[in-house]
Amino acid sequence: MSQNPAEVPSEPVAIEDESHLEEVVSEYDVVLVDFYADWCGPCKMIEPVLEGLARETDAAIAKVDVDQHQILAGQMGVQGVPTLLLYADGAQVERVVGVQPAERLKAMIENHSE
Template identity: 35%
Template sequence: MENKTSFQDLIAGTTPVLVDFYADWCAPCRMMQPVLQDLAEKMGEQVKIVKINVDKNPSAAAAYGVRGIPTFVLFKEGKIINRKSGYMPLPEVENFVKGGL
């Protein structure tokens, strides 16, 4: 994330954006990496996936009330559609995102 404006532009579109708030030292966050890769392959252009490292972007985490990681926030047209924290298997993440389509 280069600056707040580019993040706002990113989440403003009609395509749902799944934002993954994570940290490199977080084991459940690392477990989510292959799940998110599978999700990207499965859903393609239906969703954008953005990863935000909370250690490098504490203001972004604070702005969206992220208290634990991983936290997933689903945006559509700049609005929060859904949010959830913790590890999720692929079917659960897929349902989470499809709820915002």
């Protein structure tokens, strides 16, 4: 990892393609990736939680629209939405499916933050 990690964005980052996801995961120490769909009710429920985590934690929050990025979602083994993947130091360390309480997501992030 770089000595001066990039400043973590304070709002979720929309992922444009596979290489953009790889770039975000390698740029920040901890990244929580939300695979979501606009038509998904639970995805809408978790959105304010993710926005809060982007502001309150040291993790970058990335969002992948599974309808726009079906191949990427398939490569990541996403079968249901929302699926949340947590990366630390460039490696996937956790995966959860479905709406999660803010406290659980925050604890996952803090467990992998330095």
